Amino acid sequence: MKQTNVKNLQPSLPKLTVETAKKQPFLQVLRELVQTYQAFCVYDEPHIREMGLTAPQFDVIATLGNTSGMFMNQLAEKTLVTKGTLTGIIDRLEQKGFVRREVPPENRRCFLIVLTPKGEQLFQEIFPAHTAYLLEKFGQLSEQELLEIKAALQKLRAIF
Numbered sequence: 001m002k003q004t005n006v007k008n009l010q011p012s013l014p015k016l017t018v019e020t021a022k023k024q025p026f027l028q029v030l031r032e033l034v035q036t037y038q039a040f041c042v043y044d045e046p047h048i049r050e051m052g053l054t055a056p057q058f059d060v061i062a063t064l065g066n067t068s069g070m071f072m073n074q075l076a077e078k079t080l081v082t083k084g085t086l087t088g089i090i091d092r093l094e095q096k097g098f099v100r101r102e103v104p105p106e107n108r109r110c111f112l113i114v115l116t117p118k119g120e121q122l123f124q125e126i127f128p129a130h131t132a133y134l135l136e137k138f139g140q141l142s143e144q145e146l147l148e149i150k151a152a153l154q155k156l157r158a159i160f
Contacts (some may be wrong), residue, residue, distance in 0.1 A: 031160050033156075051126045056081045056089050058126065061098060061115070065123035069102065069114035096124055 016024075025048040041055070048058045059079045064070060090113055093099045098119035101111040111146075115123060138146070 029156075043137065044134070047130060049131070053126070054089075056085065057093055058130070059085075060089055060093060060113075061119060062127055062130075063098065064113065065120070065127055066117045067115075069112040071110050071112055073110075075113055093119070103125050 021110065045055050048055050051058070053061065056079070056115055058092060059081060060075065063075060070078070072086060073125050075081075076086050079086070081089060090101070094101065097116055100116050102114055104110070104112050141149070
C-alpha cells in the first residue's frame with residue numbers, strides 16, 4: 001500500500017509560522033462567528049425548552065410545519081440536524097405524538113415524516129411565539145442590515 005505524503009496533497013498552501021498564523025485576519029472573523037452562535041444559543045434555547053422541546057426537536061417541528069411531510073433525507077438537508085441524530089429525534093417526537101412515519105405506496109423503502117394533528121397544533125402555537133421572541137433581538141437590525149449579514153454569511157458558506 002502506497003503511503004500518502006501530506007505535503008503533496010495541498011502544494012499551494014502558504015507556509016506560515018505560528019506568529020504569521022496568529023495574525024491572519026480571518027481568525028477574528030471565525031472567533032466572532034462562533035461567539036455570535038454561542039450567544040444566539042444562550043438566548044434561543046431556554047425559550048425552546050420552556051415550550052417543552054429541545055432545539056433540534058423545535059427545528060424539526062418548524063421545518064415540517066405547513067408541509068405535507070418530508071422524507072428523512074429532505075428533513076436532514078433542511079434542518080440543522082445530522083442524519084444520524086435525526087432518527088432519534090423523530091423517535092422522541094413520535095413518542096410524544098407530534099409526528100408519524102408513513103410509508104408511501106410508490107416507494108416502500110423510505111419513510112415520510114408527517115406532523116400529526118397534535119404536532120400541527122404545536123407548530124401553530126410555538127412557531128409564531130418563538131418568532132416573536134427572536135424578533136425582540138433581530139428587530140434591532142434594519143432590513144438592509146439583515147440583507148447584508150445574510151449575503152456575507154452566504155458568501156462565507158460558498159467558499160467551503
